[in-house]
Amino acid sequence: MTAVVTTARAGGAHPDRTRERATAVNQLLFAAACLVACSLIIVLGDLADGALLFVGVLLVFALTILALVVPWNRLPAALVALVPVGDLVAIFLLQLADFNSEVWPLWMVPATWLATIGGWPGLILGAGGSSALFWASSLLSDAFGSPVHVLLGPLAITAASVVAFVAARRSAAQRALLDEQADYLDHAVERARRQEDAVSELLDAVDFGVVRIAADGTIAIENDAHARLSTIVDDGALFAADGETPIEPGMSPAARARRGDTFENLLYWQGAASETRRALQSTARRLIDINGTDVGAILITRDVTAEQQAVHIRDELVASVSHELRTPLTSVLGHLDLALDSGDVGAGARRSLEIAERNASRLLVIIGDILAATAEGPGRFDVRPVTEDLARVVQASVESIEPRASDRNIRIDSSGIEPAEAEFDPIRIRQVVDNLVGNAVNYHTGDGLIEVGVTADDKHAWLVVRDDGPGIAEDALPHLFERRYRARGTSGRSPGNGLGLSISRDLVRAHGGEITVQSEPGSGATFVVRLPRRSAGAA
Numbered sequence: 001m002t003a004v005v006t007t008a009r010a011g012g013a014h015p016d017r018t019r020e021r022a023t024a025v026n027q028l029l030f031a032a033a034c035l036v037a038c039s040l041i042i043v044l045g046d047l048a049d050g051a052l053l054f055v056g057v058l059l060v061f062a063l064t065i066l067a068l069v070v071p072w073n074r075l076p077a078a079l080v081a082l083v084p085v086g087d088l089v090a091i092f093l094l095q096l097a098d099f100n101s102e103v104w105p106l107w108m109v110p111a112t113w114l115a116t117i118g119g120w121p122g123l124i125l126g127a128g129g130s131s132a133l134f135w136a137s138s139l140l141s142d143a144f145g146s147p148v149h150v151l152l153g154p155l156a157i158t159a160a161s162v163v164a165f166v167a168a169r170r171s172a173a174q175r176a177l178l179d180e181q182a183d184y185l186d187h188a189v190e191r192a193r194r195q196e197d198a199v200s201e202l203l204d205a206v207d208f209g210v211v212r213i214a215a216d217g218t219i220a221i222e223n224d225a226h227a228r229l230s231t232i233v234d235d236g237a238l239f240a241a242d243g244e245t246p247i248e249p250g251m252s253p254a255a256r257a258r259r260g261d262t263f264e265n266l267l268y269w270q271g272a273a274s275e276t277r278r279a280l281q282s283t284a285r286r287l288i289d290i291n292g293t294d295v296g297a298i299l300i301t302r303d304v305t306a307e308q309q310a311v312h313i314r315d316e317l318v319a320s321v322s323h324e325l326r327t328p329l330t331s332v333l334g335h336l337d338l339a340l341d342s343g344d345v346g347a348g349a350r351r352s353l354e355i356a357e358r359n360a361s362r363l364l365v366i367i368g369d370i371l372a373a374t375a376e377g378p379g380r381f382d383v384r385p386v387t388e389d390l391a392r393v394v395q396a397s398v399e400s401i402e403p404r405a406s407d408r409n410i411r412i413d414s415s416g417i418e419p420a421e422a423e424f425d426p427i428r429i430r431q432v433v434d435n436l437v438g439n440a441v442n443y444h445t446g447d448g449l450i451e452v453g454v455t456a457d458d459k460h461a462w463l464v465v466r467d468d469g470p471g472i473a474e475d476a477l478p479h480l481f482e483r484r485y486r487a488r489g490t491s492g493r494s495p496g497n498g499l500g501l502s503i504s505r506d507l508v509r510a511h512g513g514e515i516t517v518q519s520e521p522g523s524g525a526t527f528v529v530r531l532p533r534r535s536a537g538a539a
Contacts, residue, residue: 056093416453
């Protein structure tokens with residue numbers, strides 16, 4: 001029945017005919033038993049009334065035809081009871097036809113049938129009606145027999161009816177439970193189907209390819225974007241990130257992911273060099289279930305052609321800026337040098353030319369640093385170490401920044417600057433000091449103190465810049481030296497362009513040193529620069 005109901009529920013094209021089939025089967029079995037009993041009565045029995053036997057058989061035949069042709073599923077369920085009630089009467093007639101035939105066990109069939117389909121009323125009608133007809137037939141035939149015989153028949157019929165009633169109740173309870181579970185399963189399947197459709201729609205809506213790879217390497221799920229990205233371009237060949245080195249078919253990102261390899265943001269080119277070739281970036285990660293079992297992998301692929309084109313355009317812009325800015329600035333420096341070498345320049349003009357020459361040199365260095373910082377990878381700086389006193393460079397930087405600090409009522413304490421001779425590039429280190437002390441002023445809330453100190457030991461020279469400003473947020477500390485990262489000031493704005501500390505770190509590392517920071521919100525910040533006293537050579 002569960003299968004029938006489920007089929008009717010799922011397809012809607014097959015009506016439930018369970019009641020019709022059950023009625024037909026039960027009646028056919030009963031009719032077969034009556035046919036055998038009547039045959040025995042005619043052959044072996046002492047037939048008392050042939051007319052009653054004929055009427056009984058005719059009634060059984062009519063009820064069988066009725067059970068087979070009536071659409072019981074379209075009628076109220078209670079009407080089915082008419083068939084077993086008619087069977088009770090038919091057995092009563094057969095019993096009267098032959099007093100000694102002992103056909104009373106046949107009453108168990110309609111009695112149990114009524115107990116099965118009618119509940120408590122059916123149990124009472126089946127067991128009570130059968131017992132009443134049993135006793136009535138005994139009275140009419142004057143064949144009551146022994147008390148055991150009079151009680152044994154109804155007792156056996158009643159016991160069979162009770163057993164059928166209990167079994168039917170248990171079967172109904174199990175059927176109801178199965179129907180409930182079937183409904184729950186149908187809802188779960190429908191919910192899973194809707195979720196699958198939603199996930200499929202979501203995956204097909206994104207513009208990057210997603211592939212779910214099973215544990216055996218087969219593709220379980222693939223969205224539309226991946227199918228589009230996998231379309232053959234030109235000859236369909238794959239090339240490494242340089243765009244020239246071919247990738248063997250067995251080493252493609254998809255093949256590697258299906259073998260179990262993992263990788264992150266793997267860049268490669270699809271198609272030969274032409275306007276239609278595309279740059280793709282793939283990431284493959286393994287999937288582990290709650291039991292720690294490897295259940296496959298997921299492969300994500302993005303089309304980064306536009307990004308790679310933007311990088312190429314940027315590189316061209318960097319090269320253009322390098323030429324267009326450096327060339328005229330170098331010419332300016334050359335003419336300043338010629339002017340300074342001339343003996344016709346007065347003292348005042350010479351001082352102005354020296355200031356212009358010094359700042360033009362710094363501007364040339366800064367342009368180079370910006371170009372290096374905006375290129376891919378860590379900046380590479382031209383460092384030219386000479387033996388120099390770090391204290392002199394730091395003091396000059398402090399003196400140039402003091403006017404700006406005074407405007408905000410910030411005092412710079414340079415009493416901790418001690419002589420510290422070392423081998424370093426004074427222009428580069430001056431750039432580092434300017435950045436650290438300048439940041440201390442820019443990010444300070446005002447009305448405070450900045451301490452600058454220089455010292456040295458046998459191997460290293462040390463620069464310390466400490467302030468009592470608002471400090472640096474804990475979540476900002478890990479990113480402080482990243483390129484283009486801009487920490488928030490107290491006003492909510494981000495001073496600078498996010499390159500200063502990154503360039504400073506690269507400059508210090510180019511000298512073989514290191515720069516570190518310690519800070520707590522509300523307690524200021526301390527930057528420490530460590531430089532080797534003996535240079536290992538230009539980086």
